[in-house]
Amino acid sequence: MTATAPSVRRTPIYEGTRIPSPIPTVLATPPDLAATGDVMTVNFGPNHPSTHGVLRLVVDLYGEDVTGLAAVVGYLHTGFEKNMEQKTWWKCITYPERIDYVSFQNNEYVFVAAVEKLLDLEIPPKATWMRTLLCELNRIHSHLVWLGTSALELGAISMFWYAFREREQILDLFELVAGYRMHTRYFQVGGLAEDIPRGFYPEARKFCDWMPRAIDDYETLLTRNKIWLERTEGIGLLSAADAIALGQSGPVLRASGVDWDLRRVEPYLAYHQVDFRVPVFPEGDVYARYRVHMQEMRESVRIVEQCLDRLEHMEGDPWIADDRKVVLPPRHELHTSMESLIHHFKIVTEGFRVPEGEAYMAIESPRGELGCYICSDGGPKPWRVKFRAPSFVALQATATMMTDALIADMIAIVGSLDTVMGEVDR
């Protein structure tokens, strides 16, 4: 484990704490203001184009000023965790991807990695590098969706077309690898579900050559754009101390001046073998969050290139662990080997067994710390699965960030948190 010093900003973003009390997630209108009768309560959502899904914000407005705010979630609750308790471990892999439908590879990985932790399974290098590559491509994908939609909400509609143009290229790469554009289910407990198809590396290289220029274009459009600066600078302030107290992670935390990235402090996959920078901005506003996202995309492209350098020399290497109690036997063996046929039958019908115990696996998803807690009683189905969804936690910070905000700022602030409601409500 590499030790790193979280940089503490010399002058705090604001003095003291702005977390509302006694309820940390509800900003209450001051009683004397409410008594004037000029405060109007508005239901913002659940169906509103700029709430990134079905989020309801109950907002108290005094003219244009936001004086009170409470976020109401749960409109997209589908009971993923309960469903997973009824499925065998390997059938569960399709569920995490649908929890956060924008960063599916990362969600898929965190669950698979938690199961591998309980199984104590060793993963072949080729699978590790491919997983790293896909997780990073997925980070770019997720940031592009965030960039496109958030900019769209603030009136920069052309940004949306550009971001989704590049997103399309990434989805084409996913399709090439797994056959599906989204929810690829390409990670298997033990490695990958299939070998990496021929022709993937050159296509991925093409993308890596193209993407930095595309990011340059985005930055030309936004980074010094007067309107963009006015809408984002100094808006939605969150100090480092408040961010930690509110459990914020990922880009939100790094935009508040805390140098913290799980890929570096608790390296998983191949992150200890690749070179990348962790962008940190001390301003703690919407603009800083935007800058973090942009630089992370550049770093992700660099990581993808380094993964390709390794993978191109791994032609013919195994892509999945050779543990017949967990991993399906190679297809061709089924015609000749009785043992393989039995293993195949047992794993498909009954599922493999995971030793009794509990494990918590945390990774740096595009949105922050994505955790997966699993508990097994030794059987073929999980006893309990729980996801620590970064979006769920991020929404708790809305009340704190909304101090002295105008109604138009609210759109920018909620957008900057990069929430995916599927993940919030699970």
Add this chain to the structure above:
Amino acid sequence: MSDPVVPGLVSINEEHRETTIVVETARLVEAATHLRDEEGFNFLSDITAVDYLGWAGADVSGYIGTRAGRDLNRPMTQGYQAVPLAKPKRFAMNYHLLSISEEPRRVRLQVWADEGEAVPSVVPVWPTADWHEREAWDMMGIAVAGHPNLERILLDDDWEGHPLRKDYPLGGEPVRFSEAE
């Protein structure tokens, strides 16, 4: 982990490279404050409630096993390698803590509660516990004592039952028969 002194300590286990600190439910806030201030666990990642109803019970998956392993002389023992260890109470509350510092560390703080037994709120220690505790109440029906706003979060306010409990019915809608009206 500087030795002993976590208030109300019951046990410390190391498994799968993870540390679990079990403390007495009544002294949870004290232990949490200690871990935050003295041990540097300034970040609460997650709270997970687990229902262990039917854990290691034969009626769960139709197996009869022994703690030591399979009993080849009895039928139906092939289901599990071994009967899992019994748990002290029905519900476990797991607090996954992280230290955002120069020495990043994780620890799982665990308390146990029976049906109807309240668990003290850690919102005063980590404000981010607010929604996590509401979720534990909503999904698992664990009453959190001292929470400033303990309401359902993911389900409707008038929902009946707590779906992630093991005794919650899996399928079907309550049917109103005409005779009952």
